[in-house]
Amino acid sequence: MELRNLITFIHIAELGSFTKAAEQLGYSQSTVSAQIKQLEKELGCLLFERINHTVTLTEKGRELVSYAHKIRTLTDDFKESLEEEAQCSGHIHVVTPDSVCEEMIHSHYINFHKQYPSISVKFTTGDSGVMLSMLDHNEADVIITLEGHLYNRDYIIAKEKQLPMHFVANAKSRFAGVRDLSVRDIINEPFILTEHGQGYRRVFDRELAKRSLEIKPVLEIGRTDIITSIIAQSNMISFLPDFVTKPLIDAGALRYLDVQDFQIDIWKQLIYHRNKWISKSLKAFIDYVIAAEFSNEPAY
Amino acid sequence: MELRNLITFIHIAELGSFTKAAEQLGYSQSTVSAQIKQLEKELGCLLFERINHTVTLTEKGRELVSYAHKIRTLTDDFKESLEEEAQCSGHIHVVTPDSVCEEMIHSHYINFHKQYPSISVKFTTGDSGVMLSMLDHNEADVIITLEGHLYNRDYIIAKEKQLPMHFVANAKSRFAGVRDLSVRDIINEPFILTEHGQGYRRVFDRELAKRSLEIKPVLEIGRTDIITSIIAQSNMISFLPDFVTKPLIDAGALRYLDVQDFQIDIWKQLIYHRNKWISKSLKAFIDYVIAAEFSNEPAY
């Protein structure tokens, strides 16, 4: 029982004529005959009585009419619902590092929700390895990495932006305000860093290794808000992107250290999988994040 | 969008695998791929995301699942409803002469209704010409004729029965009890007959014509119950089948006339059109009528 035949059946039932249905549907009359014959064969019962020059629905045919109408209505409804997805409903799963998640929710998510109230967003945090694996398993729709510059032909980078990073310490630190430090000057200070797997921690360690240096932090913790608040109360040093430290820098609690021989590239990248189907809602989300998170003028 | 593809789609959605769906449905895997590809092309959107080795429903795919389920349920329901028509519901249109209609409703219809309460029957009356034309236009499902013996390869005679007919008069008539009358003896008496178009009136006239005779009735009326009641109160004579006159004969109000040279064939025939689809309910009705109306032992 195929939809094509049911549609033809409906037309015949409405018009009371094979010939007219054929004209209306752009079939030849013999095709319509064959279609109904096939339906009747499949269902094992006569749908129309052909007596002399008129076709009349049988009891079972009359019953089929109501079912066929319902079926057609359903398919029509579905096709309509495809069109009117302009209103953008859907679910989106975005995975980011802890710091980005916090910043996004505080600064941008509320506005996004106001603009697209029927899109539900799930935020998850993870380090770069986890995030990329989630992309590969289609467990995340988009991710935002804070890492060295990633490239892989399976991924599409929707937007990327280089982030300034600085060594940062308490404003009262003995390094605060000192001009032209070398990384070697501070290497033995007590460091507080994010965990090993975290994006910029990996970049940081890699760059140190290039210089045959190593830093053993006294504390490792993923939450950058905790890191900054600890630095504000101690003599510890960290290495963090500006957007994390800016509030406390502006408040005068922290200061950048003027280390000239350790400038490294850290990238913020918005990535999705090459095979990902970009629904309207996902596109709306991506566009919003690009405007909000990747603009040159930061939101804070 | 064909049902076949929707079924495949449902299976994939349930199993989460093209390959497993192919096995379950007896398709090759490439067929399943092609079917989904076709659906996606028709609908203009991706239904499954294929990322690495897993297929995942897209937003629109998830929506289609619910529609597809509803559609499958509808078709299943319909096919079931075809089976369970054992309970015999339906509409039947039967057309008979006035006399038969009256007799059927009084004697048999109540029982039939008890046995098949969900079958609705429409009784209409008409003369033979009308009835046959209604068969030809599929306006009647079955007819019962009282006529000469009809035969036509377009009609199927479900059952037939020869009916005894007699001249009948008031029990006090001067012909009552007279042995071995000739039709010529009574030809000038006042006759009351059914109208010209009516079945046995036609046969009657034809037979008279064969003998170069003619009867001009003083009254023509279709309702045989009225005819018998008038005879019971007058000296009129009629020519009627036994089943019409039996009650008043038994009651002693009427008597058959012993006319030996006018024995004619009248047939009661249950007829439907050759192309008629005999639904279960129609078959039940026909069987019932055959048992009730065509048995050798009349119901009265």
Add this chain to the structure above:
DNA sequence: TGTTTACCATCGAAATTTTCGATGTTGGAG
């Protein structure tokens, strides 16, 4: 680390189905 396995996409050929035009049949209209 290399091999095997599982999974889906793609391709061309084969099988099947659909469609069409021509023709047949029948009843009704003129």
Add this chain to the structure above:
DNA sequence: CTCCAACATCGAAAATTTCGATGGTAAACA
């Protein structure tokens, strides 16, 4: 009595569906 309208039927052509083979890729395994 002929013509017309309507559906059935038939064979051929066209389109679609299906399959098996092949390819690429990631995961599982050894």
